[in-house]
Amino acid sequence: MTATSQVLSAAPAELPRAHPARAFLRNRIGVVGAVMIAIVALVALFAPWIAPYDPYVHVRVTVLDIFQGPSSQHLLGTDDAGKDVLSSLLYGARVSLIVGFAAAFISLIIGGSIGLIAGYFGGRLGAGLMRFTDFFLVIPDLALLIVIVAVLRDRSLFNLILVIGALGWTTTARLVRSQTLSLRERKFVLRARAVGGGDWYILRRHILPLALPLMLANTVLVISLAILSESTLSFIGLGDPTVISWGQMLDFAFGRGAVSAGAWWALLPPGFAIVWIVLGTTLLGTAMEEAFNPRLRRHHLEADEASVVADELVAEPPVSVPAPSGVATTFAADSAPVLQVRNLTVEFDSPSGPLRAVEDVSFDLRRGETLGLVGESGCGKTTTVMGMLRLLPPGGRVVAGQVLFGGRDVLALDPTELRAVRWAGMSIVFQGAMNALNPVRTIADQISETILVHEPEMSRGEAGRRSGEMLERVGISARRATEYPHTFSGGMRQRAMIALALACQPDVVIADEPTTALDVMVQAQILELLAALGRDFGMGTIIVTHDLGVVAQVCDRVVVMYGGRVAENADVRTTFAHPRHPYTQLLLKAFPNVGETDQRLRSIPGTPPRLDALPPGCRFTPRCPYAFERCSAEVPPLFAVGDDDHGASCFLVVEPERAHG
Amino acid sequence: MLPGDPAKAGVKDSRLNAAAIEELRARFGLDKEVLVDLDGPNPFDTQYFTYLGALSRGDLGTSYAFRDRNVSDLIGDALINTLWLVLPSQALSIVLGTILGLIAAWKRRTAIDVAALAFGLFMWSLPTFFLGIILLFLGANWFHLPTSGRVTLGTDYASFWEAAGDVLRHLFLPTLTLTLVLLGEYLLIMRSSVLEVFSEDYILTARAKGLSTFRIIRDHALRNAMLPLVTLIAINLGFTVSGAIQVESVFSWPGLGDLTVQAVAQRDYPVLQGAFLLLAVAVVIANLLAELVYGLLDPRVVEA
Numbered sequence: 001m002t003a004t005s006q007v008l009s010a011a012p013a014e015l016p017r018a019h020p021a022r023a024f025l026r027n028r029i030g031v032v033g034a035v036m037i038a039i040v041a042l043v044a045l046f047a048p049w050i051a052p053y054d055p056y057v058h059v060r061v062t063v064l065d066i067f068q069g070p071s072s073q074h075l076l077g078t079d080d081a082g083k084d085v086l087s088s089l090l091y092g093a094r095v096s097l098i099v100g101f102a103a104a105f106i107s108l109i110i111g112g113s114i115g116l117i118a119g120y121f122g123g124r125l126g127a128g129l130m131r132f133t134d135f136f137l138v139i140p141d142l143a144l145l146i147v148i149v150a151v152l153r154d155r156s157l158f159n160l161i162l163v164i165g166a167l168g169w170t171t172t173a174r175l176v177r178s179q180t181l182s183l184r185e186r187k188f189v190l191r192a193r194a195v196g197g198g199d200w201y202i203l204r205r206h207i208l209p210l211a212l213p214l215m216l217a218n219t220v221l222v223i224s225l226a227i228l229s230e231s232t233l234s235f236i237g238l239g240d241p242t243v244i245s246w247g248q249m250l251d252f253a254f255g256r257g258a259v260s261a262g263a264w265w266a267l268l269p270p271g272f273a274i275v276w277i278v279l280g281t282t283l284l285g286t287a288m289e290e291a292f293n294p295r296l297r298r299h300h301l302e303a304d305e306a307s308v309v310a311d312e313l314v315a316e317p318p319v320s321v322p323a324p325s326g327v328a329t330t331f332a333a334d335s336a337p338v339l340q341v342r343n344l345t346v347e348f349d350s351p352s353g354p355l356r357a358v359e360d361v362s363f364d365l366r367r368g369e370t371l372g373l374v375g376e377s378g379c380g381k382t383t384t385v386m387g388m389l390r391l392l393p394p395g396g397r398v399v400a401g402q403v404l405f406g407g408r409d410v411l412a413l414d415p416t417e418l419r420a421v422r423w424a425g426m427s428i429v430f431q432g433a434m435n436a437l438n439p440v441r442t443i444a445d446q447i448s449e450t451i452l453v454h455e456p457e458m459s460r461g462e463a464g465r466r467s468g469e470m471l472e473r474v475g476i477s478a479r480r481a482t483e484y485p486h487t488f489s490g491g492m493r494q495r496a497m498i499a500l501a502l503a504c505q506p507d508v509v510i511a512d513e514p515t516t517a518l519d520v521m522v523q524a525q526i527l528e529l530l531a532a533l534g535r536d537f538g539m540g541t542i543i544v545t546h547d548l549g550v551v552a553q554v555c556d557r558v559v560v561m562y563g564g565r566v567a568e569n570a571d572v573r574t575t576f577a578h579p580r581h582p583y584t585q586l587l588l589k590a591f592p593n594v595g596e597t598d599q600r601l602r603s604i605p606g607t608p609p610r611l612d613a614l615p616p617g618c619r620f621t622p623r624c625p626y627a628f629e630r631c632s633a634e635v636p637p638l639f640a641v642g643d644d645d646h647g648a649s650c651f652l653v654v655e656p657e658r659a660h661g
Numbered sequence: 662m663l664p665g666d667p668a669k670a671g672v673k674d675s676r677l678n679a680a681a682i683e684e685l686r687a688r689f690g691l692d693k694e695v696l697v698d699l700d701g702p703n704p705f706d707t708q709y710f711t712y713l714g715a716l717s718r719g720d721l722g723t724s725y726a727f728r729d730r731n732v733s734d735l736i737g738d739a740l741i742n743t744l745w746l747v748l749p750s751q752a753l754s755i756v757l758g759t760i761l762g763l764i765a766a767w768k769r770r771t772a773i774d775v776a777a778l779a780f781g782l783f784m785w786s787l788p789t790f791f792l793g794i795i796l797l798f799l800g801a802n803w804f805h806l807p808t809s810g811r812v813t814l815g816t817d818y819a820s821f822w823e824a825a826g827d828v829l830r831h832l833f834l835p836t837l838t839l840t841l842v843l844l845g846e847y848l849l850i851m852r853s854s855v856l857e858v859f860s861e862d863y864i865l866t867a868r869a870k871g872l873s874t875f876r877i878i879r880d881h882a883l884r885n886a887m888l889p890l891v892t893l894i895a896i897n898l899g900f901t902v903s904g905a906i907q908v909e910s911v912f913s914w915p916g917l918g919d920l921t922v923q924a925v926a927q928r929d930y931p932v933l934q935g936a937f938l939l940l941a942v943a944v945v946i947a948n949l950l951a952e953l954v955y956g957l958l959d960p961r962v963v964e965a
Contacts (some may be wrong), residue, residue, distance in 0.1 A: 001870075009726075028933035138896055138899060138944055139944065140946055142906055143921070143937070143940060144822070146906070146921065146922070146925060147933065147937065149926070150925040150933075159758065224786070228788055231788055232788060232907060235788070235790045235907070236906070236910060236922055237922075250790070250794065254794055254850070254911070259794070259797060259798050259801060259802075259808070260801075262802065264798065267794055267795075267798065268795075271683075271794065271795070272924070274786075274788050274791065275787050275788075275791070278786035278787075279783065279786035282782060282785060282786055283782070284783075377848075389869060391868065391869055419873060420871065421871070422869055422870060422871030423869065423871045427870075429868050430862060430865070430866065430869075434862075435861060435862035436862045436863055436865070436866045437863055437864060437866065437963060438866075438867070438881050439863070439959070439960070440884055440885055440958065440959055440960060441880075441881075449870075449880065450870045450871075450872075453870065453871060453872055453876070454871060484960040484961070486960070486961050487744070500866075
């Protein structure tokens, strides 16, 4: 599930992920929260030294001392008992922090244990524990708190902490359970179990350390709740009467006429002290959660226009490659291409500056043609198609190039024009259709919706009929059209996605790893289906894949990508028979050939380059067996091979003698 | 079993002699055994079973503190007052919180979002009773709004409308307090829920299909994002019966929360029992409603 989401987000896999601690430090909100807590902690620690009076010492006061406004003697005035508000305020920090941290610690222990056990062992035990948790979750905690505290014989701070802690664990338990559930299925845990690791050992050594960061983030939030609970109880008059807390200060001042006396100084300081510490813990906890939970960083609705820097496109002519004679960017056109990608270049923001995920990618697509976009993971295939469709995730943008479709540059369209081109002109089947369909709307509804957006004159009934037809075309009975996506199997959802992609009869369909998550039989069916539909409708089809078997089965042309650039571009026969780029050659050797049994499979040593450490010159140099000086000095352009429409970006094309030296 | 003998707490008079106390105890049935009486002629002639028997006839007993007042009547009056306060606050804060949370998430990291987030976090950190005190302070000293109770005591109203106006003026500050507090909470939940939905793959599909941002939000994001909010609203509606405790206690609004706090202070156990029985029923009903609404919004639930 996470794998599909990552690919869908189109962020290149090798994009460096900031370490959580660094992400946390960059998060100023969290730092502000930590500083706010630290200030209260210092005040609490040094209260006896910095407070001008000791609020626990009883002194005789007269009526004249009560509710005195701020003065040089009493910086924050005096309260209902004539005591110094500032001193009580400083001492009150102690109670808040003690209650907050101690109660949250109790909650962490209870909630953590329940969550770990329920998540790890699951079954009836887990279900029972979660029932128990849900039960506590729906009880209004303040009401329960009041009743329990009301019947306590001894309202000591210690007892209050126990009660608040014992009621505050539910969110922790739920969070830890869901974390444990997903960790339990991870490879290293399965491996630890396979080699005979005991349950407690696995829980302690493998699951707890990984669940801990989010647990702690949650606990910081529980601290804020505990502090709020204590002050509320004290305000209602159910706190520990022997200690001075902010809630109690408010209770006494409010209950004894501070409002009618206009004594704001007795009310605002303790109140805002509570706000201060609760806000501090909330900010810190939220920042920690965000730092440890990377999922929350994606956002698919950030404005369309943000993904393209239109001004730059105009300012800078999109020709970054000096065109030496014989460069194969234009092919002998027997039919005019429906889509022309020219010098597409995509960058992603990163802490260390912009990273080039795709550079200078050009290719053509004709009607009825199926083009395979091939390469190892992280070669920029998905980023290329997402860039073409202007669907890059936040932080990614097209910095140069053109995507010519129907005589216009898609990258220069305004949002309204772009919406008209989307789907009706170019549609896409995302990888892992599991989550690409909205779970709360029926399949038919989602297909008709698309048709109606692009053909508003069509009636609802007509759109519904067309949806049914489309589903029949991909082998799904029209009767099932009114079902919800969760009732479909993975293969059926992928077919439904294809039906959706074809619903507006687009000129170009892009299928991004359309078969990765499916079993082999379904894979074959879906690929045949795509290719057949492409021919029938006269569309251009782009299939993004790392699987050369898929390419051999359905593609007419192949564009091989490496390190964000096009390595080779040729028709499928040439690609398999006479590959000219060493990367293509090695890729083919790494692919099992059913015909030749004697040939040994060889994987390519090394890995694709990281975007933040691209080699100079040809990106394949570090892994290339033929590399010579020129390769690390210059970036090879796409050289024409022979007079076919075959191109390879390798200097060996123009200096073939180097292959043997 | 519970601390403090109500017969003593209810009558704070040291001159009260032992015979009178015994008489009080007999009147409230406190001379009986608590659970089962194995020595007596009828083992079920006890405090607990007497209570159950009365409960089955809809009788919640008699208050200790407000003598001679029926617990059912006390709680019924308080419940109506609480609903007057809570329902408008809930409705207002749900509508405003949903809209503001949605806009904040949509315009993530813009000034609107930062302002909404700051407001939400501040409201979340502000103890309800403290917000109540601030508004009470301002309302009383600057706007001369009534700050306590449901009506101005000792007034003769010329008409029904005048009486209603007086109640509404009393209702203003408590409602404002509760609305602001709930608004902060709903806004934060809605914002994070919408952000979560915006990160889903089907939103990317909707965008790739060429839907306008408005349509994506209306047709694909809103319903899915409402799901967590429904749960929260249900839990809060369960709170309704007890949750206005802080606001009611600041503004002396004679609702259930205020009644509960008084009952706790006076050890008025019949009233407390009645209040919590009502709370339990309300929580169950609210959660049942939430399940039903959830089923309408999310087709996956019906299957489960």
